[in-house]
Amino acid sequence: MRSPAAAIAWEFRGRHRRGLIALAGYLVVLATFKLIGPGWTFNMDSPERFGVVVMGPLATTFLYVLTVFSFGLSGDVAGRQSMYPARMFTLPVSTAELALWPMLYGAAAITLLWLATRFLALWPSGFDIPTVWPALAAVSLLAWTQALTWMPYGLPGLRVILAVLWLSTIDTIVLLAIHYHASEPVMVAIVAPQIPLAFVAARLAVARARRGDVPDWRGRFAGPVPTTAVPAVRRAGSGFSSPAGAEAWFEWRRRGRTLPALVGILLPFELALLWLARDAAAFVFEILFLVAVTPPFMAAFTGWTGSKPQPGVGDSYGVSPFSATRPLTTAELIGAKLKMASWSTLAAWGLVFVTTPLALAWSGTWSLVLDRAQRLNGAIGTPRAVVLVLLILAGFIVATWKHLVQSWYIGLTGREWLIKGSVLLTLTFLILLGPIVEWIIDSSSAQRALWNALPLILAGLVVLKMSAAAWIATRLERSQLLGRNALVAGAACWCVAVLALYGVLVWFFSTPFVARYVLALVAILAVPLARLSAAPLALAWNRHR
Amino acid sequence: MNEPVIAVSELTRRFGATTALASVSVSLPRGAVYGLVGANGAGKTTLIKHLLGLLRAESGSVRVFGRDPVTDPVGVLSRIGYLSEENDLPGWMRVDELLRYSRAFYPAWDDDYADELRQAFALDPAARIKTLSKGQKARAGLLIALAYRPELLVLDEPSSGLDPIVRRDILGAVIRTIADEGRTVLFSSHLLDEVEQVADHVTMISHGTIVLSAPLDVIRESHRVDGRVPSLEEIFIAHVGTPASDPGP
Numbered sequence: 001m002r003s004p005a006a007a008i009a010w011e012f013r014g015r016h017r018r019g020l021i022a023l024a025g026y027l028v029v030l031a032t033f034k035l036i037g038p039g040w041t042f043n044m045d046s047p048e049r050f051g052v053v054v055m056g057p058l059a060t061t062f063l064y065v066l067t068v069f070s071f072g073l074s075g076d077v078a079g080r081q082s083m084y085p086a087r088m089f090t091l092p093v094s095t096a097e098l099a100l101w102p103m104l105y106g107a108a109a110i111t112l113l114w115l116a117t118r119f120l121a122l123w124p125s126g127f128d129i130p131t132v133w134p135a136l137a138a139v140s141l142l143a144w145t146q147a148l149t150w151m152p153y154g155l156p157g158l159r160v161i162l163a164v165l166w167l168s169t170i171d172t173i174v175l176l177a178i179h180y181h182a183s184e185p186v187m188v189a190i191v192a193p194q195i196p197l198a199f200v201a202a203r204l205a206v207a208r209a210r211r212g213d214v215p216d217w218r219g220r221f222a223g224p225v226p227t228t229a230v231p232a233v234r235r236a237g238s239g240f241s242s243p244a245g246a247e248a249w250f251e252w253r254r255r256g257r258t259l260p261a262l263v264g265i266l267l268p269f270e271l272a273l274l275w276l277a278r279d280a281a282a283f284v285f286e287i288l289f290l291v292a293v294t295p296p297f298m299a300a301f302t303g304w305t306g307s308k309p310q311p312g313v314g315d316s317y318g319v320s321p322f323s324a325t326r327p328l329t330t331a332e333l334i335g336a337k338l339k340m341a342s343w344s345t346l347a348a349w350g351l352v353f354v355t356t357p358l359a360l361a362w363s364g365t366w367s368l369v370l371d372r373a374q375r376l377n378g379a380i381g382t383p384r385a386v387v388l389v390l391l392i393l394a395g396f397i398v399a400t401w402k403h404l405v406q407s408w409y410i411g412l413t414g415r416e417w418l419i420k421g422s423v424l425l426t427l428t429f430l431i432l433l434g435p436i437v438e439w440i441i442d443s444s445s446a447q448r449a450l451w452n453a454l455p456l457i458l459a460g461l462v463v464l465k466m467s468a469a470a471w472i473a474t475r476l477e478r479s480q481l482l483g484r485n486a487l488v489a490g491a492a493c494w495c496v497a498v499l500a501l502y503g504v505l506v507w508f509f510s511t512p513f514v515a516r517y518v519l520a521l522v523a524i525l526a527v528p529l530a531r532l533s534a535a536p537l538a539l540a541w542n543r544h545r
Numbered sequence: 546m547n548e549p550v551i552a553v554s555e556l557t558r559r560f561g562a563t564t565a566l567a568s569v570s571v572s573l574p575r576g577a578v579y580g581l582v583g584a585n586g587a588g589k590t591t592l593i594k595h596l597l598g599l600l601r602a603e604s605g606s607v608r609v610f611g612r613d614p615v616t617d618p619v620g621v622l623s624r625i626g627y628l629s630e631e632n633d634l635p636g637w638m639r640v641d642e643l644l645r646y647s648r649a650f651y652p653a654w655d656d657d658y659a660d661e662l663r664q665a666f667a668l669d670p671a672a673r674i675k676t677l678s679k680g681q682k683a684r685a686g687l688l689i690a691l692a693y694r695p696e697l698l699v700l701d702e703p704s705s706g707l708d709p710i711v712r713r714d715i716l717g718a719v720i721r722t723i724a725d726e727g728r729t730v731l732f733s734s735h736l737l738d739e740v741e742q743v744a745d746h747v748t749m750i751s752h753g754t755i756v757l758s759a760p761l762d763v764i765r766e767s768h769r770v771d772g773r774v775p776s777l778e779e780i781f782i783a784h785v786g787t788p789a790s791d792p793g794p
Binding site for chain 2: 239240242243245246249250253254320321322324325326327328329330479480543544545
């Protein structure tokens with residue numbers, strides 16, 4: 001190994017050996033299908049079969065290559081720091097080379113993946129598959145992903161938002177060109193120039209990261225929000241009345257402001273669409289729906305990163321010794337995190353409640369909302385209309401909190417393999433979900449079977465959930481993480497929440513088509529129990545290794 | 546009556562194929578300065594992590610103040626001052642915030658003493674931890690470990706973070722004061738000359754095994770050769786075969 005280029009290639013190969021072997025195995029399977037295809041009845045004309053056999057695995061493998069060559073497995077995607085490995089900054093190699101070699105290897109790998117899929121996979125008959133521009137599009141997407149992941153940012157989570165917005169924009173341009181039947185040379189002209197542009201951006205990103213230029217905008221965006229919106233948040237200057245209060249402040253300062261900050265960044269863009277909507281009531285309500293789902297969606301994302309300690313600590317997913325040696329029980333540490341999650345949820349929704357009416361009033365769309373409200377009022381009466389709106393809002397707020405906390409049982413374990421494995425599983429599930437949903441929508445027999453089996457499926461899930469909860473409760477009691485009184489009190493609170501939700505569901509769905517026991521099953525499944533109560537076990541496993 | 550502050554019995558810990566601690570047994574009575582010495586990777590930090598409950602005993606038992614640090618973290622950690630080898634103080638905190646935050650956990654926190662130490666360590670209360678040098682971070686860590694006058698002070702490789710001036714002029718004096726007040730200090734190091742200056746009792750560890758554990762005076766006397774008392778470094782080499790400061794192959 002006599003050159004930096006060979007050393008970097010060797011590192012990619014050595015570190016991701018198993019994944020690359022699996023990728024090669026996938027290509028062999030594709031080739032096998034192709035070889036036996038002509039004499040076999042298996043065809044790809046069915047969209048769902050094509051989706052499951054070709055598009056699903058292709059998307060997964062594409063995502064894998066994207067993650068490997070952008071160093072996405074070695075850093076904190078929600079963090080401010082560059083994800084380019086800092087250890088490589090001290091190599092006697094120019095910044096341009098540091099950016100170039102991973103980009104070049106990534107481009108080669110993703111091009112090979114596309115060409116192999118293009119020529120080895122079975123495609124639907126009568127479908128003209130282009131060769132050159134999809135390869136270039138894949139390379140440009142990878143290059144932009146590399147530039148965006150290697151760039152240091154001023155706020156946690158900003159990388160994800162910018163990546164989603166920018167990559168979606170590129171995708172949209174390509175999809176529009178396909179929609180208008182652009183020729184191959186036009187498609188090449190659209191995607192090819194992006195590759196050198198992405199290289200320039202990536203080089204700039206690596207240069208900034210290499211000289212430690214990480215902006216910090218947290219004080220500007222997130223600082224003023226909590227103190228006004230959440231009076232319960234204690235400032236360090238006034239001291240703390242209890243260790244639990246100090247720990248809750250610590251959690252708030254460490255992670256609590258991320259969700260309000262992310263929501264605060266997205267809201268202006270979403271609410272600006274109200275000025276485009278004008279008299280289109282349906283569009284206005286779509287925008288309001290988008291605004292309402294933003295906090296729960298962003299909460300699901302920030303929830304995954306809720307367990308990460310400060311960067312620079314040896315075991316990046318483990319609890320830092322500073323936190324682990326606080327003289328608090330593990331249950332108290334979780335309690336502080338739960339408080340933080342509540343403040344974070346309220347702060348995020350405080351932003352929504354303040355900015356949305358202002359945007360509606362200034363954009364002149366307030367009258368449309370009032371008109372719909374009056375119609376609802378006329379249809380079901382004022383008390384029911386008020387209760388309905390409040391319940392919907394409460395549902396969104398609770399969903400935000402739930403999304404923040406329900407993935408802790410994985411994140412708090414501090415086990416890198418478990419965290420990354422579950423992320424990969426979730427992504428794979430989401431990729432496969434599309435074709436499966438499409439199949440269900442297209443198939444009336446599948447819908448019938450699903451509808452008939454729904455109570456059984458729900459009952460099975462309830463059994464699974466309650467069994468897991470019982471096992472977790474036993475473990476919590478045995479390991480002395482929670483006392484019997486606390487467990488009984490928690491179970492009682494959970495029962496009250498389930499009964500309340502059941503009451504709401506019965507009131508809302510008063511129809512003979514949905515049986516009461518199905519609503520009870522839904523209520524049991526909707527209120528967090530097993531995953532939430534597993535959080536102390538996960539943290540204890542991490543804290544006392 | 547004089548129940549040991551630390552009682553470790555037959556403690557074994559493995560990380561994969563590597564045995565970090567092999568049937569380690571240690572009993573440390575209160576009111577003395579204990580030096581835990583060994584080369585890098587000998588098992589010092591692993592043993593300390595067990596004392597703090599950061600690692601669960603795979604086999605054997607660990608008791609600190611007669612309690613299990615894993616099942617009773619509050620009962621143990623509220624009486625221990627700990628300076629970590631890793632500089633892991635939260636970078637976003639200011640020094641005064643760190644003090645107020647830490648104060649909340651320890652009823653015995655002494656504000657006057659904390660301020661005295663802060664001035665002695667020349668720490669600006671308005672400075673953010675992330676802007677401090679490595680030595681200043683270690684001083685801040687030492688400050689919050691000392692300010693509530695813990696019954697047991699655990700210092701994990703303090704020499705790796707603290708600058709020579711603090712080590713020479715302050716750390717030694719602080720350690721002696723704590724011991725004179727009847728409290729206990731356990732500090733790990735691979736710099737044996739520093740251990741020799743302050744420790745009353747030395748425990749040598751090598752490849753996860755205790756090779757020697759005795760009062761320093763006894764160790765010296767028992768290794769006297771032709772009237773000459775060898776240095777701790779020489780004694781260590783005699784028992785382990787390599788110097789403690791040698792990271793090994």
